[in-house]
Amino acid sequence: MPVKSLASNSHQKTEVNFMDTPIMSTYLVAFCVGQFDFVQALSNQTLVKVYTPPGMSESGLFALDCAVKTLKILNSFFGIDYPLPKLDMVAIPEFAMGAMENWGLVTYRQVDLCIDPNKASNSQKQRVCTVVTHELAHQWFGNLVTMAWWDDLWLNEGFASWAENYVSEKLHPEWTMWDQFTTGHLSYAMKLDSLKSSHPIQVPICHAEEVEEVFDGISYCKGGSVVRMIRAVMGPQDFRNGLSTYMKTFAYRNTETHDLWKCWEDASKMPISEMMKSWTEQMGYPLITVTNEHWEAHQVTLTLSQEWFLSDPSAELTDEEKDKKWCVPIFTCTEQGVQPDICFMREKTATLIVPLEGGENGGGWVKLNAGQQVPMRVKLTPTMLERLCIGIKNKTLPICDRAGLIMDAYALAKAGHLEPTALIQLLSAYQNEHAYIVWQGISQVLLALDSITMEDEDMNTRFQSFARILVKSLYQSVGWSNKDDSDGHLTVLLRGIMISLLKNFCYDDEDVKKEASARFEKFQSNPDDVESLPSDMRTQVFQIMLKNGGEKEYEQLLSYFQTTSDVAEQKFVLASLGNAPSPALKARTLDWALKDLKMQDFFYPMGSVGSSREGREISWSFFKTNFEAVRAKIGKGSPSLMDACIVNCAGSFCSEEKADEIEAFFQDKGLVQNARKIAQTLENMRTNAKFWSKLQSSELSDSEFWNNLS
Ligand SMILES: [Zn+2]
Incomplete structure (x- = not known):
């Protein structure tokens, strides 16, 4: 709340009195003390400020603009105005999550709030926009109306995940956020929720330590997906009327899921509760x-x-x-x-x-x-x-349906409902595909198949040749640069995916190497030159250079990490270093991450090391050896950091034996708050191992099959 009065006290200190807050939940109270600069603007009657590290106030302008517009959109959407006189948003230098929606004082990871207006990538702008809109949706869903207990956490996170897309789509229609939702939130939710170790959206919480575990893809992504589904069923008007009634009826109070169903039932006259119970009270989804x-x-x-x-x-x-x-x-x-x-x-x-x-x-x-x-x-x-x-x-099938079809096909093949050969044949139908959303789907499938077939060099080589045909066809049409300055947001993102796939499947092609080297060289002489090396392709070009290179590029990037103060640029480096081919450099990356990086960042390099066949052995062995140091580094930090380490260091194996080894390792480690993530990681690994043996016994192991495809 704003300051009510300032007074000097007898200890030569200043006593600050703040205005009273409205009645609110205790988990939403926050104080920030530190040196900040800020930018500010009014959104109707609300004073919005973005606090940045000193000297960086300009980097708050993008988020400020986004927040000012978002408040107006949500005021009108809910039919009830943002209730506080001010909204502060603060960049925190060390922050485990993306952000936290404290009422009127939202705290963010710096990289998720601050943007260098001259350098920011399109994906970074989209990220900041969706994080800000997500947190501001919480000012109503969560803060004004709070779930009665954590078993209804999805009322906060599912709705905020829905709203971040709703508002971002309003602010930037050209981003087609709802199409992106299908290959993002929905796809992630469905992968997680196809495991027996998943959980229902509404999950009983009996102990405090279980709370952190439900801040996961089910509450956020499946929650958001079912909200989107309800809206499609009842139509936008009834959906909104029901929500508006819900906010007005329960403002400054607690609710349970059935309160929301009731408001939507009254608005739509449809049996929402009966329909939705099957989606929120039981885990999984139908085939x-x-x-x-x-x-x-x-x-x-x-x-x-x-x-x-x-x-x-x-x-x-x-x-x-x-x-x-x-x-x-x-x-x-x-x-x-x-x-x-x-x-x-x-x-x-x-x-x-x-x-x-x-x-x-x-x-x-x-x-x-x-x-x-x-x-x-x-x-x-x-x-x-x-x-x-x-x-x-012929592209008569709409974009998100084209994407959905290939993602379904992969999931069905893995689950034994579709022959692997049919999956590959379907993939080859996408040879002339140029839509970003569809490529998000294709790329998930190609990378998953690449990771699984890595187990055998012969099959992996054949698969990679096939993948190269698809990727090169995209490469021919999208190229490295914008030919006539007409590229929209989605084309820029598509190029990012394309170069990322080049990194996986074509990194040693002469023309790819040549182009990446030329751009890397220009970046070396001037890191601010985003014309030569746009931010949306920096990670990928760094990775290509490292995969082809050695110590020299590694040292150059490490020194760039240490000299740049731009946290987004630092993140590009963290996602790249593990791609250096030498085992010694991979090991050095892991050591460095554990010793020198902030707690909020040290798991990123583990992911880049663990992304290759040799790398996953190195990162798992590092994790085992340094487990106590990893645990000590996280200390009382969020258990989600340990989850990230587990997934990055142990998550990409594909064998029953490895799953047994990993399971045995964790048995006596007492990671109560990570138990579900460990179970999911193991189940996924064992399922991948079964899929791998299915692939081996299928026609995919026969070179004739691949020859006949091309
Ligand atoms: Zn949230």
């Missing part, structure tokens, strides 16, 4: 299988069944688990567009009739889960898949 199809001239009749989708094809299920079902809204699209009617699948099976417009035998394709509105996987018939391939190639 919808098309078991029968009947194509006619003007319609297709599909028979559907649903079951729990699990990544592990041999997971053992009880009868009760086999019976699990969800109330699934089925959105459908065809070449004529999204169908206006939503079919609700409440039972294990359903029949769906989709109208088609003319053409021989119905013509055209049918896509279920149109717009990827629902966290679910769809197993199609070969005919449906064949027709959809045409939609992929």
